[in-house]
Amino acid sequence: MPKPIVVIALGGNAMIQGNQRGTIEEQVKNITETAQQILQVIPNWRIVITHGNGPQVGNIMLQMEAGSHPPYNRPILPMDVCGAMTQGQIGYLFQNSLRNLVIKESSQGRLEIRKKVKIITIITQVVVSKDDPAFKNPTKPVGPFYTLEQANLIKKEHPEFTMIEDAGRGYRRVVPSPDPIKIYEREQINTLLLNGFIIIASGGGGIPIVKNEDETISGVEAVVDKDLAGERLAGDVNADAFAILTDTDKVYLNYKTPKQKGIDQMSVAELEQYLKDGAFGKKLKGSMGPKLKAAIRFIKAGGKKVVITKPEFAAAALEGKAGTTIIP
């Protein structure tokens, strides 16, 4: 019987942490640590990995902005292209860290991992709807901070951009964050999975594309939440489990209050009730919201298990021995 399939979604801190600038040394160190945790999952699961790209795409946008002035005068490319660039960058670094760990561990006989486990990174697009309400209400800040003067100049050059003031730190461009519908390369991913490869796909939430009336596709300047896109990916490969790895070991009720309490397991009905009751506390508004939304969607679409935990507990959480598990 083939091993079950898990889609693993990695948070941005798996690559660039806190105030790091994202040097190659920082990225390789963080990625190697994360890959070491993923390695523990290999013996029992077939794996598709997806990941965030916030700091990396931010760096590219800043570098393009910097390089657009004299004496460089290089062109600024749109966000969908920048997203494709980060998929190449992160996929390359991650696949080689993981590949090297597989080679080391298997040669030392420490893990039930065959050396022939091979990895592939594919450029992945995610289909969103032209009519998604997000396109009328861009909310996701991207790229550099600007002064009011700079922001007005950019707005004049690009009347289609939406600029907002970001909490007193300056002005920023915001782009839509539409809902993912499906992974455009799902057949390619399933073919690779069937043939035993570990696949890195849909980085940064995937490159968002819309279908035109004649069925052709067009990239759009938007950011799809990587956990919601990861849920689509998990559905599209019929994953047995969806593992959302982040910077907390568990989901907590009353997070960061004296009554804080970690959850080992909850049904999707319990989760929905907690959300309705506001039981997770105020900290939820940040990045946990989309994770719980993605978990609900995966289970409601027929998925069997979602785990939310830190990378170091991934293997244990998939066996129900760590983290928070969400079940039907």
Added chain:
Amino acid sequence: MPKPIVVIALGGNAMIQGNQRGTIEEQVKNITETAQQILQVIPNWRIVITHGNGPQVGNIMLQMEAGSHPPYNRPILPMDVCGAMTQGQIGYLFQNSLRNLVIKESSQGRLEIRKKVKIITIITQVVVSKDDPAFKNPTKPVGPFYTLEQANLIKKEHPEFTMIEDAGRGYRRVVPSPDPIKIYEREQINTLLLNGFIIIASGGGGIPIVKNEDETISGVEAVVDKDLAGERLAGDVNADAFAILTDTDKVYLNYKTPKQKGIDQMSVAELEQYLKDGAFGKKLKGSMGPKLKAAIRFIKAGGKKVVITKPEFAAAALEGKAGTTIIP
């Protein structure tokens, strides 16, 4: 019987031409034109596409240089990572241009192309030898031009860099251009090919990696010639033909002289004799040299046919009706 396999190598001018800066409008226009030519090849061949990345990687290196100064202070990433970024960028743009043309043509019934032809871009590495003599003699100029003062400063920061004066235009970094040994992702590519996908792979000559003594792999800062890497790719997928598309319709004897004469077909023995005799003229030194070297290697390794021509003659050349064909 399955259709024969062709590896198509596209020159840099398929994406960014002459003095273009490489704006998104320029790239999409050029890529769409090239994709339109590749489209004609689909009915009779299974296709793997590879491509150059010179202008794109040059832009990224310039943008990283520009963004490394205040107020941006973003990190400069090594060349292997920049190469991975261009594979994402170009693959994304090319696959969608080609995909959209497939959708349009098949819906209009103009070509014997089934709409289900799907495309995939994969991050591809090429294995080179640690002992390649190129590592002792870097020759390939990359990235920005510097003043002598800047060059000395960079040399102080990075004693491992080799800087040269480039024909009076300033100082530039040069990197090794080692010989490609094999495509690291050849199993992945063959799996996808077997399942009917058009694959975009080994962009920019592939990301060069070396194998360490413990069999782990490490990226290196080098540039592999894209036609020589394309030949390895063609060998690794057992291609029936290798099509090198460039800016000339044929290979010419005595190129750019009054005695110029286009070659329709030559055997690899004739080609080697021409090279020995210097029969191609002085212009050969440029980009045609590696193309002819790649052609000789492909045929000598058992390949049946190499064509060298412009993109617009690709389909005809593969039928022997245009371009230059090189045979055993």
